[in-house]
Amino acid sequence: MQPLRSGIVGTGFMGSVHAHAITASGGVVDSIVGSSLTSASRAAELFPAAIPVGHLSEMLERDVDVIHVCTPNSLHFDQALEILSAGINVVCEKPLATTPAQAAELAATAAEHDAVATVPFIYRYYPAVREARNRIREESGNDLWLLHGSYLQDWLADPKLTNWRVDPGLGGASRAFGDIGVHWCDLMEFVTGHRIVRINATMTRAFVRDGGPDANRTEDGAVLTFETDRGAAGSLVLSQASAGRKNRLWFSFDGPRTSYSFNQEEPEYLWVGSGDEQVFVGRNPDRNLLAGRQRRGALPPGHPQGYQHTFNDFVAETYEAIRGQLPEGLPTFADGHRAAVLTQAVTDSATNGAWVEVPEVSHDAGKSQKVRL
Structure with a gap:
């Protein structure tokens, strides 16, 4: 081949x-x-x-x-x-x-x-994330009701620092949400099966950034509350100017019987809590965490999997789709459209200071792209 x-x-x-x-x-x-x-x-x-x-x-x-x-x-x-x-x-x-x-x-x-x-x-490709998705799918009687988390970075935590992303003409009207918030929302919807239907957002800046008006037209951070199609409430805190936070994507998806938490900076473990115990579930290459099979080149326990590995798995599954296979959960342009719709809802809410309804996105395009959603 x-x-x-x-x-x-x-x-x-x-x-x-x-x-x-x-x-x-x-x-x-x-x-x-x-x-x-x-x-x-x-x-x-x-x-x-x-x-x-x-x-x-x-x-x-x-x-x-x-x-x-x-x-x-x-x-x-x-x-x-x-x-x-x-x-x-x-x-x-x-x-x-x-x-x-x-x-x-x-x-x-x-x-x-x-x-x-x-x-x-x-971030869909961390085994701990797939473990959370699998457990939530298989567990009955534990309706998730509180979906919350944060995504914090510090790479723009200095008014002298700049990048093409701060210019809305190059990066778009939203920076923090458009750059990292869409990752968290995609992950939440992928893991839980919930869809965000209403958003109330506030955008904020840490300081006046050097570089003139164009350098200060996009947000350093945002705070969101949202509601889902299954009746859950949620919140999300975003920042690209929080000192010491390098790439901390964290979530907690809480139900009355079981809650699930993940921190991207400690990606080997999924925290699972119940009324009786709280455990850290470690990555186990012998379990079928990625689409029912172990991907080639998998690292043994104790050898941390990182960001590049998730990218490798994503590209490998894209290439499998090109060859006609059916990867489960491969993010397509339909998911990219969904992210753009969420970004527009966030910017509209922050501008108007009000709740905004999020229009649903058809996944018909994704169905033709040789993937199983």
Whole structure:
């Protein structure tokens, strides 16, 4: 079986993460597009089979099976649409697009072309997260009623620090929620099966950031309350300016009999609590935590699995879908559309100071993308 040939658009941190995941999944990095041919050439040096190309149109003319879009948010829509229109499968970094309408168009286009089109909501791929999902699915009589958590970072905890994400023209109208809040919400809905139907949000800034008006138009953090379609209440605290918090995604999904908690910075364990006991369930490679089978290269207990491993598993399952298999829970463009709708609801609520109803998103596009939801 020939390895899948992949193109990468974008040479920053995320481009590197995708490239390593491609090779770990048995694929080949065929070609790389950067902001310039020089940047593409530097990135291609790390992957012997890769060649630098000057523009996405050149990559589309090559014999590639899938293209990974790892560019600033404002470029995702045009690039992903061009790739799909060329009949090529695509992996697009989140947010899929900066507006719900654009995200909906991409999901519809993927369905029209019967393409595998995925978004890396990679926190789904921690075994502890799958363990929580499996237990919640199998447990009866424990209706989850309180869904709460936080996602805290400190990489912008200095008014002198900046990044293209702070500019709404490049990153979109929401920064903290659009960048990390969508991860938490995707994880909550994936694990619990609940869907957010109403949101009340407040956005805030830690300080006046250097760089003028455009550097201060997106939020450093947000506080949300929400309600779900199953009658649960929830809350979420987000920050990209909390000193000492590097990438702390944490949740607690609470029921009257059993509660489940996970911390991404300590990813080997799922906390499970009941009236009788509180236990930490460790990752066990002998259990079927990922789609009923153990993925190749799995680490033994005591060897912590990290962020890159989740990315590797996500890309491996995307490539399985391209080959016609049926991965369970693979995040598609339909999920990217859902994230865009939630982001719009959050920004509308914060602007208006009121509760906002969240429109439901059809998953018809996801059904045509060779996955089991």
